[in-house]
Amino acid sequence: xxxxxxxxxxxxxxxxxxxxxxxxxxxxxxxxxxxxxxxxxxxxxxxxxxxxxxxxxxxxxxxxxxxxxxxxxxxxxxxxxxxxxxxxxxxxxxxxxxxxxxxxxxxxxxxxxxxxxxxxxxxxxxxxxxxxxxxxxxxxxxxxxxxxxxxxxxxxxxxxxxxxxxxxxxxxxxxxxxxxxxxxxxxxxxxxxxxxxxxxxxxxxxxxxxxxxxxxxxxxxxxxxxxxxxxxxxxxxxxxxxxxxxxxxxxxxxxxxxxxxxxxxxxxxxxxxxxxxxxxxxxxxxxxxxxxxxxxxxxxxxxxxxxxxxxxxxxxxxxxxxxxxxxxxxxxxxxxxxxxxxxxxxxxxxxxxxxxxxxxxxxxxxxxxxxxxxxxxxxxxxxxxxxxxxxxxxxxxxxxxxxxxxxxxxxxxxxxxxxxxxxxxxxxxxxxxxxxxxxxxxxxxxxxxxxxxxxxxxxxxxxxxxxxxxxxxxxxxxxxxxxxxxxxxxxxxxxxxxxxxxxxxxxxxxxxxxxxxxxxxxxxxxxxxxxxxxxxxxxxxxxxxxxxxxxxxxxxxxxxxxxxxxxxxxxxxxxxxxxxxxxxxxxxxxxxxxxxxxxxxxxxxxxxxxxxxxxxxxxxxxxxxxxxxx
Amino acid sequence: xxxxxxxxxxxxxxxxxxxxxxxxxxxxxxxxxxxxxxxxxxxxxxxxxxxxxxxxxxxxxxxxxxxxxxxxxxxxxxxxxxxxxxxxxxxxxxxxxxxxxxxxxxxxxxxxxxxxxxxxxxxxxxxxxxxxxxxxxxxxxxxxxxxxxxxxxxxxxxxxxxxxxxxxxxxxxxxxxxxxxxxxxxxxxx
Numbered sequence: 001x002x003x004x005x006x007x008x009x010x011x012x013x014x015x016x017x018x019x020x021x022x023x024x025x026x027x028x029x030x031x032x033x034x035x036x037x038x039x040x041x042x043x044x045x046x047x048x049x050x051x052x053x054x055x056x057x058x059x060x061x062x063x064x065x066x067x068x069x070x071x072x073x074x075x076x077x078x079x080x081x082x083x084x085x086x087x088x089x090x091x092x093x094x095x096x097x098x099x100x101x102x103x104x105x106x107x108x109x110x111x112x113x114x115x116x117x118x119x120x121x122x123x124x125x126x127x128x129x130x131x132x133x134x135x136x137x138x139x140x141x142x143x144x145x146x147x148x149x150x151x152x153x154x155x156x157x158x159x160x161x162x163x164x165x166x167x168x169x170x171x172x173x174x175x176x177x178x179x180x181x182x183x184x185x186x187x188x189x190x191x192x193x194x195x196x197x198x199x200x201x202x203x204x205x206x207x208x209x210x211x212x213x214x215x216x217x218x219x220x221x222x223x224x225x226x227x228x229x230x231x232x233x234x235x236x237x238x239x240x241x242x243x244x245x246x247x248x249x250x251x252x253x254x255x256x257x258x259x260x261x262x263x264x265x266x267x268x269x270x271x272x273x274x275x276x277x278x279x280x281x282x283x284x285x286x287x288x289x290x291x292x293x294x295x296x297x298x299x300x301x302x303x304x305x306x307x308x309x310x311x312x313x314x315x316x317x318x319x320x321x322x323x324x325x326x327x328x329x330x331x332x333x334x335x336x337x338x339x340x341x342x343x344x345x346x347x348x349x350x351x352x353x354x355x356x357x358x359x360x361x362x363x364x365x366x367x368x369x370x371x372x373x374x375x376x377x378x379x380x381x382x383x384x385x386x387x388x389x390x391x392x393x394x395x396x397x398x399x400x401x402x403x404x405x406x407x408x409x410x411x412x413x414x415x416x417x418x419x420x421x422x423x424x425x426x427x428x429x430x431x432x433x434x435x436x437x438x439x440x441x442x443x444x445x446x447x448x449x450x451x452x453x454x455x456x457x458x459x460x461x462x463x464x465x466x467x468x469x470x471x472x473x474x475x476x477x478x479x480x481x482x483x484x485x486x487x488x489x490x491x492x493x494x495x496x497x498x499x500x501x502x503x504x505x506x507x508x509x510x511x512x513x514x515x516x517x518x519x520x521x522x523x524x525x526x527x528x529x530x531x532x533x534x535x536x537x538x539x540x541x542x543x544x545x546x547x548x549x550x551x552x553x554x555x556x557x558x559x560x561x562x563x564x565x566x567x568x569x570x571x572x573x574x575x576x577x578x579x580x581x582x583x584x585x586x587x588x589x590x591x592x593x594x595x596x597x598x599x600x601x602x603x604x605x606x607x608x609x610x611x612x613x614x615x616x617x618x619x620x621x622x623x624x625x626x627x628x629x630x
Numbered sequence: 631x632x633x634x635x636x637x638x639x640x641x642x643x644x645x646x647x648x649x650x651x652x653x654x655x656x657x658x659x660x661x662x663x664x665x666x667x668x669x670x671x672x673x674x675x676x677x678x679x680x681x682x683x684x685x686x687x688x689x690x691x692x693x694x695x696x697x698x699x700x701x702x703x704x705x706x707x708x709x710x711x712x713x714x715x716x717x718x719x720x721x722x723x724x725x726x727x728x729x730x731x732x733x734x735x736x737x738x739x740x741x742x743x744x745x746x747x748x749x750x751x752x753x754x755x756x757x758x759x760x761x762x763x764x765x766x767x768x769x770x771x772x773x774x775x776x777x778x779x780x781x782x783x784x785x786x787x788x789x790x791x792x793x794x795x796x797x798x799x800x801x802x803x804x805x806x807x808x809x810x811x812x813x814x815x816x817x818x819x820x
Contacts (some may be wrong), residue, residue, distance in 0.1 A: 112646050181653035189649055193637070215653060219661035223668065226757070236746050236753035238668070244676045244750035249668055256664070565646060572637035577646065616771070623775075626787040 005550055009526050011558045016109075016522035019582055027582040029114035030522055034121050035100030036418070041125055042092045043489075048132065049083035050482060052076045057442075057478035060471050063463035073459035074142040075161070079135050081145030082165070085265065086172050087128045089403050093268035094179045094214070095124065097410055098207050100418065102183055104513035104520060105201050107192025107529045107536075109563050112185035115583050115622070120178035122590030127171035130597065134164030141165035144457065146258060146309075147228075149239040149250045154232045162232060163601045166225040171597050173218045173225075180211035187211075188568055192512070193555075194531040195571040201511045201534055202285060205292045206271025213264040213299040221257035224250060233603050251313065255306035263302040265399060266366075267295055269406035273341055273359045276406075276413050279507045280356040281348025284535055287340045294333035294340075301329050311379055312386040324377045334370060338363065354428030358409030361436045365401020369394055372447065387457075390450025396443045408435070408488060415492060416502030420518040423495040431491060434484030441477025445470040510535040515543055528555045528564055531571070560628055578627040585622040592618050645790040648797060655801040658765070662805050665761060666812050669754045679816055680751045684744040687755075689817045691736060696810045699729045699766075703803055710796040716780050719792070722799075723773045730766050737763065755813055762809040765802050772798065 003011075018024045018033065028034060056076050059067045068076065103111055111117045134140050139160045143152040152162050187208050191200065228250070230236040237243035239250050274285050285291055307315060307323040341363055350356060372394040376382040385391060408431075415423050449470040454461060461467055505514040512529055513520070514537045527550040533539055549555050557564065557576065565575040596611035673679045680686065702722045709718035737759060746756040772795045779788050 113650060116650075177657055181650065181657070184653060185646060185649045189646060215657045216660045219657055220664045223661060223664040227668070227753075230746075230753065230757065234746070236757070237750045238672070238753055240750070243748075244672065244681060245753070246672065246675050246750075249671055252671065253664060253668065567637070567640035567642050570639070572640035573635065574640035574642050575636060575645075620775070626785060629786055 003553060005526075008550065008553060008556050008558055012523045012526060012556070013521065015558070015561060018522055024582070026587055027118075027584050029110070029118045029580060029582055029586070031099050031103050031111045031114065031117060032418075032520060032522075034111075034117050035096050035098075037121050038091055038095035038099060038124070041121075041128070042088055042096055045083050045087035045128055046092070049080050049088055050485070052080040052083070054478055054482060056080065057475040059459060060461075061475040062472065063461055063465075063468050065460055068459065070459045071142070074457075075135060075140035077457055078141045078144055078147075078165075079131065082131065082141065082169070083128075084399070085145065085261070086169065086176075087124075087131070089265050089399070089407070090176055090214075091124055091179075092407055093265075093403075094176065094183060094207065094210060095121065097268065097272065097407075097414075098179065098183050098211075101414065101513060102186055102204060102207055103190065104516065104524055105204055105511045106187060106190055106195060107512050107525060107531060108186060108190035109524045109557075110579055111182050112190055113182050115580050115586050116178050117182050118583070118586035119589055120175045120182070122587045123171060123178070123593060124175035126590050126594040126597075127168050127175060130171060130594070131164060131168040134161065134168065139164055141168075146251075146254055148254075149228065149231075149247045152228065152250075153239065160601060162228070166229045166232075167597050167601050170222055170225045170229075171593070173222050174593075176214050177218055180214040183207055183211040184215070189565050190563065191566045191571040192529045192531045192536075193564070193566065193571060193573050195536075195566070197569055197571075198289070199531055199534045199536075199571070200292075202274035202288065202291055202295065203271040203511065206267050206274065206295045209296045209299040210264045210267045210271075212296075213260045213267070213302065216303070217257045217260040217264065219257075220253050224253040224257070227253075229600075248310075248313070251310055252306070255309045256303070259306045259309065260299060260302040262395075262398065263299045265403045267299055269362065269403045270295055270298075270337060272406040272410040272413075273362060275509075275511065276355045276359050276409055277341055277344050277348075278510045278535065279413070280353055281345050281350045282508075283344060283348035284510070285340060286344045286347065287336065288534065290336050291340045294336040297333040298330060298337075301326070301333065305330065308376065308382075311376075311382040320379050324379055328374075328377055331370075331374065338367060338370075353425060354423070354432055355409040355413035357429060357432045358405050358412070361432065362402055362405035362409070365397050365405060365439070369397030369401055372397065385450055387455055388450035389446040389454045389456055392456050393443050393446035393450060396439075396446070400439055400443070405435075408432075411488075411492065413507070414513075415495065416506045417513055417518050417520070419496050419499070420502055421495055421499030422502045422506060423499060424491055427487060427491040431484050431488040434487060435481055436484075438477050438479075438481030438484050442474050442481055443477070445473050445477075449474075505537070508538075510538055512536045515546070526550050526556060528557060530555075580627065583622075585618060589615065589618045589622065645794065647790050647794040651794040651797050655798065658801070658805070662761070662808065665754070665758050666808060669758060669812055672750045672754055673816075676750070680744075681749045684749065684751060686817050687814050688736070689814050691732075692810050692814055695729055695732055695736075696806060698725060699806055700803055702726050702729070703800060706796040706799045710793045713784075715784075715792055716777060719773055719777050719780070723770065723777065726766065726770055726773065730763070730770060733759075733763055733766070758809055758813060762806055765805060769795075769799050769802050 018028055018030055025033065025037065055068060056073065059065050059073060099111065099117065103109065141147070141164055142161045143157060147162070147165055150156060187204050227238040231238050231240065237245045239245045239247045241247065274291060278285055305323060305327040307319060308327045311320055412423055412428055449467050452466060454465070454467045502518055504517050515529065516524060527546050529536065529546050530542060532542055536542065561579045561581055563577055563579045564573050565577055566572060567574045592611055592614045596608055596615060599608035599611060702725045705718040705722035709715035709722065712718055744752050746752040776792060776795060
């Protein structure tokens with residue numbers, strides 16, 4: 001007997017239904033729910049990092065200010081840097097945007113490893129709580145986000161502050177690694193039938209690049225953290241020159257991770273830009289293959305340039321020149337993308353709605369930050385401005401301008417998809433302009449004050465240096481930016497309650513997420529879509545055919561919690577698998593791991609070993625239930 | 631019909647679990663690359679390696695043990711392809727456990743001669759070997775888990791698990807080759 005469309009959809013709804021209530025959220029493995037959990041949690045950390053920034057700007061608003069003392073200021077700038085990088089941008093892009101959107105864009109019903117996805121979220125939350133317990137108990141990390149030894153060694157930092165740094169970051173790295181592995185396998189193996197590599201959205205190329213970057217860069221940080229932990233707590237000598245170690249080893253390992261990290265932060269933002277530009281210019285991205293390659297290449301080259309962070313440390317001149325040359329290569333893939341974005345807008349029919357405004361703002365900020373970046377290639381100039389506010393200005397143009405602007409643009413762009421409501425356009429545009437003006441007021445004078453010699457990381461400064469008025473403008477810029485961000489979120493909150501219904505596709509978006517209802521149902525696609533180009537939602541014949549297939553019951557995979565698995569290159573269907581559903585094990589495992597890490601902070605190794613056994617037992621329970629045999 | 635037809639052109643039969651292990655191996659390979667890089671970085675920063683007062687690393691025993699570990703790739707490979715994998719897994723687990731016990735004893739013996747707190751040489755030597763032995767220990771637990779699961783019969787899930795875990799073991803063997811050659815290298819460099 002043949003089923004009707006309503007019966008089929010009803011079956012899918014029953015099979016994929018999530019548990020109601022809080023328990024449903026605690027045990028969820030649905031990529032959209034995990035993505036939303038990431039989104040909300042990450043916003044809390046963004047707020048915390050923002051408050052830290054505002055306290056610092058309030059302290060620096062005038063000379064000889066005494067709002068906070070040096071100890072607190074040290075912790076503020078360290079935790080601000082750590083929070084914004086590890087607890088806001090990376091989890092916001094890979095965790096929230098990646099989790100929510102990648103399966104929808106590749107035509108999958110979930111991530112490749114749904115329970116591991118939930119695990120990565122709970123570990124991420126625990127690692128953030130861990131960091132802030134340190135801060136609020138007066139043991140916040142205080143040696144800067146790059147935590148150089150010997151300053152961070154026990155001799156100069158004898159308290160527990162650095163243990164909170166090493167273990168919170170190591171814990172956070174596990175979460176990021178799990179998310180990256182999940183994104184890579186999802187993108188490589190769960191693509192819709194017909195979605196060969198060349199038909200994959202540029203957004204997915206960007207997330208693939210960032211995820212590979214994390215998989216290969218984070219171990220360098222982990223090794224560094226392990227070495228530091230062993231040196232501080234068990235008397236090892238990795239960084240101690242008196243016993244054959246080298247403090248340079250910390251820096252090499254840190255920056256071998258730290259520089260790819262910069263691209264890991266901004267490449268997902270590039271991906272967001274390559275979605276928003278086609279949607280609001282009504283044209284496909286110019287130079288598609290070049291942009292795809294450039295997204296991958298920028299991360300790849302990022303692994304060969306780390307020593308440019310060490311130009312002022314006394315490395316041999318040959319090394320400096322080599323790394324300056326290698327760094328200059330980053331210009332090539334970056335410029336390819338800048339030209340592709342700008343020319344796509346120029347040759348399209350742009351509608352400057354809020355998401356596209358944020359992308360234009362991003363391009364302006366990225367080019368400005370990129371130009372000061374090129375200046376650092378002149379080694380004597382770099383040595384002159386190292387550790388001044390010039391560097392702070394440069395990386396904030398990149399990190400705030402190039403990474404956060406597209407995140408804001410993306411929030412507006414996908415708001416209708418996630419909530420089913422339209423946001424209010426005018427307040428959206430106002431929020432953009434306030435943020436754009438605010439960030440430039442905040443960060444541009446830092447170039448000047450840096451050239452005037454103001455060092456970074458000082459908690460105050462004398463009044464006769466000529467820095468005071470610039471600092472005043474910067475602080476005002478900080479407050480203006482904060483107001484702009486508040487307007488942005490107020491707009492989204494009000495839109496959620498009062499916005500007009502958006503329908504499935506208010507922008508006539510180019511990729512598959514716009515082919516499903518808003519918000520998407522738990523099973524994402526009632527029929528597994530077939531794809532014949534990278535702009536699948538613009539291929540109306542294909543989408544029409546999906547409708548016929550749903551009526552005929554072809555490709556609906558409705559016998560269980562089913563997912564198709566595709567071949568690596570061509571996207572041909574290779575297998576149908578049964579996927580895991582809601583599970584308590586991820587949150588339990590994250591809890592056991594948290595206790596293990598807590599024991600490591602207070603160096604109770606016997607208890608740590610007990611919790612390690614509990615971790616193993618939890619894993620045993622995790623793998624107790626096997627998927628259905630097909 | 632309610633299915634997506636499997637495409638005859640898609641020849642790949644590697645499970646998602648196998649791909650997960652591939653990601654683990656990629657990130658672990660990077661981890662060991664960084665540790666080994668650190669070993670040679672510290673080595674070239676020091677005029678004497680090992681430092682005076684620390685014995686040269688043993689060569690014969692670690693290389694023989696390495697050979698034994700390499701041989702276990704064969705039973706793992708057979709287990710991944712056999713209809714009756716239990717005996718192959720048991721054989722592999724038996725030899726791997728022997729290898730692990732010998733290595734742990736060797737590690738303790740080394741600690742009697744020099745400590746990680748003495749010099750950067752000892753710090754990186756023990757950290758590198760400890761990390762490698764840790765990976766062997768995880769492999770042993772995985773094999774033991776597989777054998778326990780197989781007591782209740784064979785399923786498609788378990789067949790995929792054997793392949794994925796065999797893949798993990800090949801990687802552990804390659805890591806161990808590199809780590810062993812690294813820590814024994816001062817004896818060859820004279």
